[in-house]
Amino acid sequence: MQIPYTVEERPDTGLYNAKLGIWLFLASEVMLFGALFSSYVLLRTGDPGFMTIPHEVAEALGLHGEAHRWSDELSVPLAFVNTLVLIFSSVTIVMSWASLRLKEFAKFRLWMGLTILCAFGFMGIKAVEYSAKFSHHLYPETSNFLGIYFTLTGLHGLHVVGGLIVLVYLWGPGSKMWKSQPRRFVNRVETVGLYWHFVDLVWIFLFPTLYLL
Amino acid sequence: MSVLEKPPPEAEEHTGHHHHDPFWRRYIFSQDHKVIGLQYALTAMFFLLFGFFLMILMRWQLAWPGRPIPLIAGLLGEANAPGGIMLPEFYNQLGAMHGTIMVFLGVVPLLVGAFGNYVVPLQIGAPDMAFPKLNMASYWCYLPGGLVMFSSFFVPGGAANSGWTSYPPLSTIATQGQTWWLIGMVLLITSSLLGSVNFIVTIFQLRAKGLTFMKLPFFVHAQLVTSFLLLLAFPPLEAAGIFQLLDRVLNTSFFSPSGLVVAGEVVDKVGGGSPLLWQHLFWFLAHPEVYVLILPAMGIVAEVIANNTRKPLWGYKSMVYASIFLGFMSFIVWAHHMFLTGMGTTISSFFQTTTMIISVPSVVILSALLISLWGGSIRFNTPMLFALAFLPMFGIGGLTGLPLGLAPTDIHLHDTYYVIGHFHYVVAPGTIFAIFAGIYYWFPKITGRKLSEGLGKLHFWPSFIFINGIFGPMFIQGLAGVSRRLWDGGQQYAHAQPVLEWNVFMSMSAFGLLIAQLPFIVNLFWSIRKGQKVDSNPWQATTLEWAAAPSPPIGHGNFHEVPVVHHGPYEYSAPGAPNGYLPQTAPGKEG
Ligand code: HEM
Ligand SMILES: [Cu+2]
Numbered sequence: 001m002q003i004p005y006t007v008e009e010r011p012d013t014g015l016y017n018a019k020l021g022i023w024l025f026l027a028s029e030v031m032l033f034g035a036l037f038s039s040y041v042l043l044r045t046g047d048p049g050f051m052t053i054p055h056e057v058a059e060a061l062g063l064h065g066e067a068h069r070w071s072d073e074l075s076v077p078l079a080f081v082n083t084l085v086l087i088f089s090s091v092t093i094v095m096s097w098a099s100l101r102l103k104e105f106a107k108f109r110l111w112m113g114l115t116i117l118c119a120f121g122f123m124g125i126k127a128v129e130y131s132a133k134f135s136h137h138l139y140p141e142t143s144n145f146l147g148i149y150f151t152l153t154g155l156h157g158l159h160v161v162g163g164l165i166v167l168v169y170l171w172g173p174g175s176k177m178w179k180s181q182p183r184r185f186v187n188r189v190e191t192v193g194l195y196w197h198f199v200d201l202v203w204i205f206l207f208p209t210l211y212l213l
Numbered sequence: 214m215s216v217l218e219k220p221p222p223e224a225e226e227h228t229g230h231h232h233h234d235p236f237w238r239r240y241i242f243s244q245d246h247k248v249i250g251l252q253y254a255l256t257a258m259f260f261l262l263f264g265f266f267l268m269i270l271m272r273w274q275l276a277w278p279g280r281p282i283p284l285i286a287g288l289l290g291e292a293n294a295p296g297g298i299m300l301p302e303f304y305n306q307l308g309a310m311h312g313t314i315m316v317f318l319g320v321v322p323l324l325v326g327a328f329g330n331y332v333v334p335l336q337i338g339a340p341d342m343a344f345p346k347l348n349m350a351s352y353w354c355y356l357p358g359g360l361v362m363f364s365s366f367f368v369p370g371g372a373a374n375s376g377w378t379s380y381p382p383l384s385t386i387a388t389q390g391q392t393w394w395l396i397g398m399v400l401l402i403t404s405s406l407l408g409s410v411n412f413i414v415t416i417f418q419l420r421a422k423g424l425t426f427m428k429l430p431f432f433v434h435a436q437l438v439t440s441f442l443l444l445l446a447f448p449p450l451e452a453a454g455i456f457q458l459l460d461r462v463l464n465t466s467f468f469s470p471s472g473l474v475v476a477g478e479v480v481d482k483v484g485g486g487s488p489l490l491w492q493h494l495f496w497f498l499a500h501p502e503v504y505v506l507i508l509p510a511m512g513i514v515a516e517v518i519a520n521n522t523r524k525p526l527w528g529y530k531s532m533v534y535a536s537i538f539l540g541f542m543s544f545i546v547w548a549h550h551m552f553l554t555g556m557g558t559t560i561s562s563f564f565q566t567t568t569m570i571i572s573v574p575s576v577v578i579l580s581a582l583l584i585s586l587w588g589g590s591i592r593f594n595t596p597m598l599f600a601l602a603f604l605p606m607f608g609i610g611g612l613t614g615l616p617l618g619l620a621p622t623d624i625h626l627h628d629t630y631y632v633i634g635h636f637h638y639v640v641a642p643g644t645i646f647a648i649f650a651g652i653y654y655w656f657p658k659i660t661g662r663k664l665s666e667g668l669g670k671l672h673f674w675p676s677f678i679f680i681n682g683i684f685g686p687m688f689i690q691g692l693a694g695v696s697r698r699l700w701d702g703g704q705q706y707a708h709a710q711p712v713l714e715w716n717v718f719m720s721m722s723a724f725g726l727l728i729a730q731l732p733f734i735v736n737l738f739w740s741i742r743k744g745q746k747v748d749s750n751p752w753q754a755t756t757l758e759w760a761a762a763p764s765p766p767i768g769h770g771n772f773h774e775v776p777v778v779h780h781g782p783y784e785y786s787a788p789g790a791p792n793g794y795l796p797q798t799a800p801g802k803e804g
Contacts, residue, residue: 035449
């Protein structure tokens with residue numbers, strides 16, 4: 001006996017199983033990042049010195065004069081470029097799904113490939129940012145702001161990597177399914193697309209919260 | 214064990230290629246919800262027993278502080294109990310791990326992983342869970358999580374010892390066992406995440422034809438709400454766990470305030486963190502978690518009561534709405550565990566109010582179950598005895614919770630044995646009794662044989678008496694002001710002296726409770742081989758799981774024919790029905 005609605009939608013719910021599954025998973029992810037963001041708010045409001053770089057540390061970093069904020073140590077241009085990269089990748093992944101719906105497999109390959117490149121690009125830029133921090137001896141333990149910065153961007157990065165693995169699989173070996181079970185393959189691309197939008201959305205919140213506020 | 218037997222020939226047609234699967238695919242890395250349910254059941258029962266043994270050690274120490282532990286003293290190790298005498302540090306490990314193991318490795322996996330997995334797909338007429346691979350993965354995150362917790366007893370410094378609540382800063386500076394605890398928790402959280410997604414999708418998507426929401430057995434509703442709680446409440450604890458792990462491993466200061474001094478030395482951290490942040494994140498999970506511990510238990514009790522009163526559940530609809538409302542409310546009551554943190558009267562008032570509101574749906578469910586008994590010709594079999602005992606026991610647990618939800622009284626009762634008494638009435642004679650009811654009730658479905666009634670009653674009555682002997686006096690001690698988590702049970706406190714003698718009484722009851730479990734264990738092993746053989750519906754029940762073969766075949770597909778539902782879940786005493794009851798699949802009214 002087969003499990004029903006793995007591919008087709010159930011008439012009364014209008015969903016196939018994996019689509020409901022991914023929405024529920026994303027709901028739990030909202031709670032995870034919601035808790036992380038709330039913790040940031042609580043730590044920041046609870047400690048008047050949260051944003052301020054202590055004098056000695058500022059001196060060591062070559063900063064002089066007025067009080068400096070930790071967020072000034074982050075690179076807004078790099079993060080801005082990364083925001084664009086991720087937003088662009090959200091568009092390309094929709095295009096790859098739409099190409100499949102139009103039965104244009106080659107175009108799917110192309111758009112999915114671009115999405116994968118974007119994901120690599122994003123991680124590359126993150127790596128540059130991280131190593132800049134480490135070379136200045138700025139670590140998670142240096143201050144709670146940096147702790148939050150590394151934890152939040154690190155967890156977000158893990159989500160990107162997780163998505164990336166699935167994307168590469170669907171682009172490469174997993175795409176064989178297009179021949180045998182096309183409908184199911186389109187569903188897979190759709191569900192991973194939903195996930196990818198969520199990862200994008202988290203970053204759109206992270207960027208202003210950490211870099212700008 | 215008849216579940217391990219080859220399925221009957223006609224079942225093999227339905228299971229297709231599955232009966233060719235090698236042993237390890239069928240029973241170890243199985244994707245069948247029934248096998249996974251049994252894996253959960255066996256593992257969780259082992260942990261339940263283990264958690265129980267830890268508690269027995271504690272009770273020895275509480276009754277006779279400083280007296281060498283008999284028989285097994287040598288096994289505990291010189292670092293924990295030199296000469297058999299328990300060290301305070303070891304008592305703390307036992308306490309923290311008893312709580313953790315009972316909640317996260319024993320009761321929840323039994324209620325959700327075992328009963329949920331085995332019964333829900335059957336009760337909704339589904340061939341399996343929606344995602345069998347995820348189901349397997351869920352068990353295979355749970356087991357390593359449990360093993361990590363278990364092995365942490367053997368690392369230097371021993372297991373986690375900062376209570377099951379793991380409050381920082383104590384937990385931040387605690388020995389290595391705490392790191393293991395955190396890693397174990399992350400695995401368990403992952404497991405429950407996979408499970409809850411799976412349950413919700415299964416219940417929404419795989420219901421049999423005609424099985425609308427208001428025809429679902431109450432047990433399924435309870436599991437559905439529970440899954441939402443697990444899905445949405447655990448992630449904040451995961452966030453908290455990650456923060457605490459980083460505080461311990463990477464020396465961050467999320468939960469460490471500035472200027473923390475330990476053993477006369479300033480801790481080498483930048484500080485500025487907030488220990489209260491942990492408490493908020495922890496209780497954001499841990500309050501909904503108590504409903505995870507109680508809702509499926511209520512679900513089991515509802516099934517057993519409807520079946521044995523031979524009447525429809527009174528107020529089924531209000532029970533369903535009450536459980537949904539309860540689920541929503543459980544997310545906004547968490548800070549009633551934090552009245553003593555000085556969070557301010559405004560916030561306290563808010564959480565007192567929500568706490569009083571959330572007690573209403575529990576009362577609705579309990580009252581509906583009580584009224585359901587009215588006028589029934591009750592069958593007093595073993596499952597029913599446990600289900601009946603659940604009602605007053607959960608009632609005591611629930612009512613004694615009200616003073617804890619009001620700040621003025623909680624200020625006095627907080628962290629006393631009164632609290633221990635209160636929540637154990639909910640989880641031990643409450644939930645655990647419901648679990649027993651469920652085991653006696655569904656055992657015939659799983660194995661095709663009934664558990665012995667005689668041994669069952671020999672299990673029930675002493676358990677019922679002893680368990681009250683343990684937890685009843687805790688209220689007396691707590692009201693006298695005896696604190697919880699005391700290694701000597703309060704011996705060094707003047708105000709504890711008048712109530713100290715109860716410690717021996719409670720511990721004797723605990724040992725009695727241990728002995729009272731022997732008939733149950735014997736019963737399990739004996740009945741699997743020798744128990745009375747039964748057909749598919751020995752209790753004359755209405756719900757769908759009883760339409761499946763006894764000991765349903767392994768491999769996707771539980772029913773010979775895809776069931777179609779025409780009736781509500783509890784059409785007992787239906788006028789004109791053949792044997793006085795209408796199974797949900799009986800032909801009849803369209804729906
Ligand atoms: C039925 C037998 C049980 C007995 C006799 C028992 C006894 C105890 C005792 C003596 C304590 C320690 C009190 C202290 O030192 O402060 C305790 C703590 C606790 N128990 Fe149980 N227990 C039982 C079952 C359970 C069950 C079924 C659960 C959960 C589902 C549970 C959850 C806890 C928790 C969470 C704590 C608090 C641990 C801490 O302080 O961190 N217990 N129990
Ligand atoms: Cu609570």
